[in-house]
Amino acid sequence: MSSVEILKNKDCKVIIEKGELISFQHNNNEYIHQKGNKGWRNSDDEMFPVIGPTAKNNFIVHTKNGDAILDQHGLLRELEYSLVSFDKNSAKFIKKYKKNTQIANSKFPEKSSEEKLFWPFDFTFQKNFTLERDVLNIEFIIESEKGMPFMLGYHPAFLLSDSGEETLESNGVEITLTDVYKAGSNACPVQNSNKIILKNIYRKDLEITTKGFDNFMLWTEVDNMLCIEPITQYTSYTDQKFSEKNMSLSDGKNIFSVAIKIL
Numbered sequence: 001m002s003s004v005e006i007l008k009n010k011d012c013k014v015i016i017e018k019g020e021l022i023s024f025q026h027n028n029n030e031y032i033h034q035k036g037n038k039g040w041r042n043s044d045d046e047m048f049p050v051i052g053p054t055a056k057n058n059f060i061v062h063t064k065n066g067d068a069i070l071d072q073h074g075l076l077r078e079l080e081y082s083l084v085s086f087d088k089n090s091a092k093f094i095k096k097y098k099k100n101t102q103i104a105n106s107k108f109p110e111k112s113s114e115e116k117l118f119w120p121f122d123f124t125f126q127k128n129f130t131l132e133r134d135v136l137n138i139e140f141i142i143e144s145e146k147g148m149p150f151m152l153g154y155h156p157a158f159l160l161s162d163s164g165e166e167t168l169e170s171n172g173v174e175i176t177l178t179d180v181y182k183a184g185s186n187a188c189p190v191q192n193s194n195k196i197i198l199k200n201i202y203r204k205d206l207e208i209t210t211k212g213f214d215n216f217m218l219w220t221e222v223d224n225m226l227c228i229e230p231i232t233q234y235t236s237y238t239d240q241k242f243s244e245k246n247m248s249l250s251d252g253k254n255i256f257s258v259a260i261k262i263l
Contacts, residue, residue, distance in 0.1 A: 021156060039225040045077050047151070047152065076125060081127065094124060094127075095126075097124075098122055123143065135259055136260045152248075157225050164223040175218065177226070179218075187218060190218065191214075194213065206261065207261040210259075
């Protein structure tokens with residue numbers, strides 16, 4: 001089975017590699033940051049079941065099922081997607097995790113003291129792509145025991161012109177790349193928002209709308225790419241402990257979505 005799936009219609013083409021969005025083209029113009037270019041090493045990723053640097057909490061997350069050991073942004077990124085279904089306009093992927101299974105931490109030992117990560121809950125995490133005209137819809141379905149604590153973030157990287165002139169708009173407020181740079185590793189918060197517009201240079205603008213997240217954070221260190229990340233909670237600039245007291249609680253099945261629209 002191929003590890004690359006391609007979705008196509010009259011104007012758009014989407015390339016997905018092992019569940020990762022690596023290309024979204026409209027009339028042959030690319031909108032996704034390309035691996036190998038300066039900036040981030042990936043094109044998209046998910047942050048689950050926590051968002052943020054757990055090192056400040058000694059990598060411990062407190063839950064009703066006992067303490068977990070998680071690195072920054074959780075452990076979902078260490079698991080591999082399996083393809084569920086695929087056709088010319090859609091692709092579905094899934095990750096499954098058995099509670100307390102120890103997972104190798106790719107950040108160890110260079111960037112972390114924790115060799116193994118684990119989470120004391122079973123869960124399945126489904127990621128569904130659907131291409132409809134000029135819109136790429138991405139849906140996340142999380143199934144677990146009711147009451148499981150979690151945070152969720154989606155971490156796509158968008159291609160910029162390398163001019164430093166792109167701006168964003170959300171809730172009537174303009175955000176510049178200078179604003180994003182100033183936030184540094186904490187990422188620039190855009191809270192209480194389910195829509196953000198990236199005003200591109202040399203290509204059409206993008207509108208990103210979400211359901212279930214209600215916040216974004218923005219991060220980059222270079223002019224040629226920008227991560228626009230829908231998140232359920234913003235954890236930077238706080239001294240909060242990583243505990244289920246500060247997390248959402250599962251309904252048993254929770255659904256979130258992101259729509260990336262060419263304007």
